[in-house]
Amino acid sequence: MRGDLGFRVGTGLFGLVLIAIVVAIGFELTRESMPTIQKFGLNFWRTQTWDPVAGDFGALPFIWGTIYSSILALLLAAPIALGIAIFTAELCPEPIQRPLIFLTELLASIPSIVYGLWGIFVLVPAVRALEEWAPPVLRQLPLFSGPRLGVGMLSAGLILAIMVIPFTSSVAREVLKSVPAAQREGAYALGATRFEAIRAALFYARTGIVGAVMLGFGRALGETMAVTMVIGNQPTVTASIFAPQYTMAAVIANEFTEAADPLHLSALVEIGLVLFAMTLIVNVLSRLLIWSMAPGAQGPGVDAAAPAKLAAT
């Protein structure tokens, strides 16, 4: 008994360390960003001038770039990830199912910097070609205006999409697998075709699917290296997908080593604080949605065969 108690307390403490780390990060980020919070207040998030030399900091372009690139990635990745999930969970022949799952999860384990290199050497030239090919009429639209550099929002969105697909598709697959067989059988018994039965399963799993897509969104928000390498790093707020822009994570990575001025440092930390809060909220929300559907679904790296038991509704 005494041994058990010690064991429980010991492992419990390690568990508490996790919570302590999260709280400590939040606390430290807040403390370190006090100078800019006090000096600029809400204007920090409303203005667009980012001039470290003049000591003028407005972070709106970074938030804009982060959310824009993540949403763009989401729009590109969600249909593809969902297609992969449906295929591997429902349609794929048994022998190629495992290799396919392994391959998607392998995508998730490629280091971000490698994606970035691939982005610079393959994706950016391809996007540049596309931009040069775009007819002038199209380029009149705000969505497609801007210089033809290749680096910019479109490249960032594309590379983020590729990086997010494994996460969204793995979780969506687990969610789909957790749909009780009785749902599909119910549809089949009423004369449903395979497509209609899968649609019924998707409908049943809708909450979890939304969670899977949101989880991908959370990944995209915080992704740093690959995006920094292809987005062009220009703090502007523009709707154009061809224009170079900037993200929160990218500006921290780029400027942190050079931030000698305490105010500059504080500005970067404040951006980090908000990024921390955003990803935390998005991740918590998406996990709640996924767990409400499939308590076993964890995402890549976890045994996909773990049976996801569904809470009886």
Next chain:
Amino acid sequence: MILTPKIEVAGLNFYYGAHRVLEDINLRIQPNQVTALIGPSGCGKSTFIRSLNRMNDIVPGARVEGSICIDKQDIYAPSVDVVNLRRRVGMVFQKSNPFPKSIFDNVAYGLRINGMTSSREELRGRVEASLKAAALWDEVRDRLQTSALALSGGQQQRLCIARALAIEPEIVLMDEPASALDPIATQKIEELIYQLKSRYTIVIVTHNMQQAARVSDVTAFFWLGRLVECDRTNKLFTAPKEKLTEDYITGRFG
């Protein structure tokens, strides 16, 4: 038994992979009667009922030998459209499985996917008729748009019956439809089965011998994948021909 059988099963063997689950089943099921399938767990009665609407097709490794004819047409013939077959042979499952939609949309599902109604009024009429046929209408008429998941277990099962009836099947298969329900809900389902047989041919799997005796006209006793005996229900329960049947119905095993 001079009637033409609605379902005629001849020399049916059923395999899951290399494992034979059903062995040389020969059975005739008459129209507008309730046929009960009884037997201990794992005797193959569920597999048998699921082969009547080819629900086992979706199980990997399932294989069928022999023939099952409905109205003299072999349902395992290559020319048969499975989707159409399942429309004609409805099914109610052991555990109620309503879709997470409104009561109305659950009943309308089969009508919609099969494109069986041409106007909203017709759809509404069919949904209402089905809910009435399943003896659920009076309980849900005022809340058709609320979620089906808010219904009680017994109501959900009657909703599933209504859903199956909506597409006007000729045969209704019921796989232990009342096994998860309390006695009162069970009684309602049994009364419903009794009413439905004038319009449908009903095959019901049940664990419960009293239930078989109450609702069915004909009872078939399965044991270890074989059909041991099939006879009029009152005869099978009072004067079984086989020793095995007698042992089972008197509770000596099972």
